[in-house]
Amino acid sequence: MAEHIIELVDISKTFDSTEVLKTINLYIRKNEFLTLLGPSGCGKTTTLRIIGGFEQPTTGKVLFEGKDITSLPPYKRRVNTVFQRYALFSHLSVEENIAFGLKIKKLDKATIKEKVRNALKLVNLEGYENRSVDSLSGGQQQRIAIARALVNEPDVLLLDEPLGALDLKLRQDMQVELKRMQKQLGITFIYVTHDQEEALTMSDTIVVMKDGLIQQIGTPEDIYNEPKNAFVADFIGESNIIPGIMKKDCLVEFCNTIFDCVDKGFGVNEPVDVVIRPEDVEIYPDDSGKLQGIVESVTFKGVHYEMIIRTDSFAFTAHNTLMFPQNSKVSISVAPDNIHIMKKAVN
Amino acid sequence: MKRRFLAYPYLLWMLIFIVVPLLLVLFYSFTTATEDGFAFTLDNFKTFMQPIYLKVLWRSLALAAISTIVCLILGYPAALILSSRQMSRKSFLLFLFVLPMWMNFLLRTYAWLTLLEKNGFINTILSVFGIEPIQLLYNDGAVVLGMVYNFLPFMVLPIYSVLKKIDPSVIEAAEDLGANQVTVFRKVIFPLSLPGVFSGISMVFMPAVTTFVISRLLGGGQYMLIGNLIEKQFTAVYDWHFGSAVSIVMMVIILISMGILSKYDNDREGGGLW
Numbered sequence: 001m002a003e004h005i006i007e008l009v010d011i012s013k014t015f016d017s018t019e020v021l022k023t024i025n026l027y028i029r030k031n032e033f034l035t036l037l038g039p040s041g042c043g044k045t046t047t048l049r050i051i052g053g054f055e056q057p058t059t060g061k062v063l064f065e066g067k068d069i070t071s072l073p074p075y076k077r078r079v080n081t082v083f084q085r086y087a088l089f090s091h092l093s094v095e096e097n098i099a100f101g102l103k104i105k106k107l108d109k110a111t112i113k114e115k116v117r118n119a120l121k122l123v124n125l126e127g128y129e130n131r132s133v134d135s136l137s138g139g140q141q142q143r144i145a146i147a148r149a150l151v152n153e154p155d156v157l158l159l160d161e162p163l164g165a166l167d168l169k170l171r172q173d174m175q176v177e178l179k180r181m182q183k184q185l186g187i188t189f190i191y192v193t194h195d196q197e198e199a200l201t202m203s204d205t206i207v208v209m210k211d212g213l214i215q216q217i218g219t220p221e222d223i224y225n226e227p228k229n230a231f232v233a234d235f236i237g238e239s240n241i242i243p244g245i246m247k248k249d250c251l252v253e254f255c256n257t258i259f260d261c262v263d264k265g266f267g268v269n270e271p272v273d274v275v276i277r278p279e280d281v282e283i284y285p286d287d288s289g290k291l292q293g294i295v296e297s298v299t300f301k302g303v304h305y306e307m308i309i310r311t312d313s314f315a316f317t318a319h320n321t322l323m324f325p326q327n328s329k330v331s332i333s334v335a336p337d338n339i340h341i342m343k344k345a346v347n
Numbered sequence: 348m349k350r351r352f353l354a355y356p357y358l359l360w361m362l363i364f365i366v367v368p369l370l371l372v373l374f375y376s377f378t379t380a381t382e383d384g385f386a387f388t389l390d391n392f393k394t395f396m397q398p399i400y401l402k403v404l405w406r407s408l409a410l411a412a413i414s415t416i417v418c419l420i421l422g423y424p425a426a427l428i429l430s431s432r433q434m435s436r437k438s439f440l441l442f443l444f445v446l447p448m449w450m451n452f453l454l455r456t457y458a459w460l461t462l463l464e465k466n467g468f469i470n471t472i473l474s475v476f477g478i479e480p481i482q483l484l485y486n487d488g489a490v491v492l493g494m495v496y497n498f499l500p501f502m503v504l505p506i507y508s509v510l511k512k513i514d515p516s517v518i519e520a521a522e523d524l525g526a527n528q529v530t531v532f533r534k535v536i537f538p539l540s541l542p543g544v545f546s547g548i549s550m551v552f553m554p555a556v557t558t559f560v561i562s563r564l565l566g567g568g569q570y571m572l573i574g575n576l577i578e579k580q581f582t583a584v585y586d587w588h589f590g591s592a593v594s595i596v597m598m599v600i601i602l603i604s605m606g607i608l609s610k611y612d613n614d615r616e617g618g619g620l621w
Contacts, residue, residue, distance in 0.1 A: 090539070
């Protein structure tokens with residue numbers, strides 16, 4: 001097993017009697033791309049700021065390569081941060097921005113110049129040394145912010161929704177580039193985002209958070225295919241979440257119909273949440289499926305059509321490359337291994 | 348463009364109360380009264396070049412500069428403390444800074460008179476400890492004190508408003524890049540606050556260099572700054588021509604110093620004079 005570079009042990013954080021984090025335990029492996037994913041207010045940014053040293057946890061410890069760094073100020077940590085709104089120094093040129101950390105380390109001028117040039121090359125902005133920060137576009141400013149952090153060769157790079165302010169196309173390009181940089185440099189990236197697609201694209205490990213608690217930790221495939229609870233399923237991509245009853249192992253009832261499934265270990269007649277991805281809803285133009293329904297709406301989404309299919313007891317969201325006309329009668333089925341059974345959420 | 352007429356009342360106001368008086372001052376400074384009206388002359392300016400007047404000019408500039416520096420030394424830390432995020436009673440402190448500005452300027456300065464007098468508050472307290480009364484009034488120190496006291500808010504407020512606008516994540520970014528608090532201040536906070544410092548300097552220096560009330564009250568009747576010199580020409584000597592010439596010289600000096608300041612102040616948006 002790879003070495004743990006950072007460990008969070010029983011971290012909690014309270015701001016003015018609001019509990020933002022409740023007992024976070026997490027380890028981060030060396031050289032992995034880990035994403036903290038969750039809706040706003042889930043505590044992901046606070047977690048990142050605790051790792052960066054900008055917030056002190058109310059309880060718990062932060063370990064860096066096994067050593068306690070909880071009370072170490074940010075400037076003594078071998079960690080660098082890319083901030084959400086770039087936080088560039090507007091009174092300095094691009095070169096001076098990137099050289100900021102190197103100058104503090106008192107490297108000699110030639111080395112600094114060389115490193116700055118390499119950093120700019122890494123973010124594809126060669127020759128921008130003497131530009132003023134204000135003259136750059138949002139995407140370019142973000143690249144400078146990334147270069148400014150990476151030039152210090154940190155062991156861990158923290159990124160706080162760095163692509164949030166960019167438009168879709170630019171964001172997708174930057175996702176690929178960030179992943180490339182991470183592989184090329186072999187640095188641990190800890191990335192905060194609320195964008196599930198971004199998380200799935202880039203991460204080695206995704207940590208899904210909600211209300212100050214970790215919901216699930218896993219690879220993007222795990223999280224998408226085997227969400228642990230209805231919240232994760234709903235947050236990672238669209239889902240149909242249907243109340244159901246587990247009849248026995250591998251047999252579940254929902255929408256008043258019995259379906260085969262692959263999940264075991266639930267109690268007999270235990271109420272559960274049944275999660276079905278829209279792309280797993282099979283649609284038939286005749287009545288050969290298990291549930292009969294009517295196409296309520298059709299929306300063209302580019303690669304596929306999104307259709308709402310109303311059955312007697314549930315309106316399914318379905319994705320299909322074929323279009324079934326509105327108000328037409330259809331029937332639907334779901335393959336056993338596409339039916340995901342989850343314990344009912346407690347709250 | 349259609350709404351341009353809305354500016355006319357203001358333009359008219361400016362014309363009557365700023366442009367015309369300025370032209371009159373300019374006219375008076377280059378003329379002298381003769382039996383049949385006015386005649387062009389440079390004598391007014393030549394008069395001013397005498398050592399006695401140059402000394403007054405020099406003293407005014409020196410005292411204003413000292414006051415500005417003292418205001419900066421006192422005001423910058425105050426603004427820094429006011430703008431710091433940890434300050435909870437911020438609005439109360441800010442209120443304390445602004446409060447004296449609500450009082451009449453003359454009244455405030457008279458208050459110092461009673462404090463500093465020979466039989467005033469401070470000397471009375473000193474006498475309790477058996478210390479002989481000290482001459483606190485009617486010297487350069489009293490005038491500088493009066494200027495600093497009156498103009499300090501004009502230094503604190505612009506610096507405070509610039510500091511308050513600095514994005515906290517910029518400071519965090521500097522810490523993140525390895526800067527300790529001293530370095531953060533030196534390399535980030537101070538440079539970013541320079542626009543505020545420059546406007547603070549000009550807002551203190553300008554009134555300080557032209558004041559005549561502070562110097563007359565706290566400096567005494569014989570005390571002469573450039574403001575007093577100008578005032579005397581209009582109210583006592585009735586030499587409007589010479590008074591205008593001194594005013595023009597003063598204006599040119601202020602314009603030049605503002606120009607130099609704004610050269611260093613590239614960040615301020617738009618409308619610099621130079």
